Amino acid sequence: MTDIRQDSSGSSNNLINVSGSKNVSVIIQTPSAALPPPLSAKFDLTRLPTTDSALFGRDDELALIDRAWQESGTNVLVLTAMGGAGKTSLLRKWIDDERWRGADAVYTWSFYLQGSSGEEQASAAEFFDNALAWFGHDGSPIRSEHDRGVKLAELVRRQRTLLLLDGLEPLQHPLGGPMNGALKDKGLVSLCVQLAADGNGLLLISSRQPVMELNGRPHHHQHELEPLNAAAGMALFRAAGIIGTDKELCAAVKAYNGHALSLSLLAKYLSEYENGDIRQQDTLRGLTEFPEATRDSLHAFKVMAAYERQLSGSADLQILFCLGLFDRPAAAEVMSFLRKEGVLHLGGVTISERIR
Secondary structure (H helix, E strand, O other): OOEEEEEOOOOOOOEEEOOOOOOOEEEEEOOOOOOOOOOOOEEEOOOOOOOOOOOOOOHHHHHHHHHHHHOOOOOEEEEEOOOOOOHHHHHHHHHHOOOOOOOOEEEEEEHHHHOOOOOOOOOOHHHHHHHHHHOOOOOOOOOOHHHHHHHHHHHHOOOOEEEEEEOOHHHEOOOOOOOOOOEOOHHHHHHHHHHHHOOOEEEEEEEOOOOHHHOOOOOEEEEEOOOOOHHHHHHHHHHOOOEOOHHHHHHHHHHOOOOHHHHHHHHHHHHHHOOOEHHHHHHOOOHHHOOOOOOOOHHHHHHHHHHHHHOOOOHHHHHHHHHOOOOOOOOHHHHHHHHHOOOOOOOOOOHHHHOO
């Protein structure tokens, strides 16, 4: 049975399949008011976080994004991996290399500024406010979350667009819970579903978990990043100036399960405090001493504990402790407030001298 109903959200498309079940539900959308002209050569790349590390072992993923952008058939590409696997670094590399050429519009957004805890207060409102205005919405109120997503999809596909959403997981419920990974914002649901069904360009998403609302829908692809292999991990170490035999470096990569962030932290620590000697990784505390760590964060905890030991009693350690109070970036002004309130003790050192 086909359920046909009329939609007055303002979208100009005729038919959108909104059900993955056998009982197909179809929206017949009424014509919208006159749209602004399509965008041309308008790009906003400023909201994707900057990463300070080179990219290793991700040639296949770069080629995957290339194909999704250049070839028809994929409207939405979702890249998933645990935290610290290098999802943002991968997207940053692809953007910085201007592999999006041919786009009329490129708009990037990172939800990591919402924090990484996934708490209920996470909201997509700021994203929609900014994106709707950027893509030319006239500013008239759109009352429902669903309609905001439909309207943004309509504006996005007026021209060949790359829309990049980084770090979507704060807007997703946990997998395995009562909501089983569902998006928390109905506007994001309608945006993703509309662009998957009828896109003009590419919606590129990174997250720690799949976008469940897209399961079973055509024109989208979800890809999980694997840990770095031995060759990629060794290249990371060599680029950082780490000293050791291939066998020693390979063993370290395997010991850290190819976790990109942990390997990068280890390389920086060894370079700064151990003359780059890979053998000194054995001096780091055992993993069993961090009961609060998860399976995915054990090695990062281990390296950070080594930094704590090296920085004991320093102003830098005090600042790191205070940064640990936040699950999102903290501005220097926030740290100055903590110092004023007596939470942060730096002696005669100023915040600006320690945070650059």
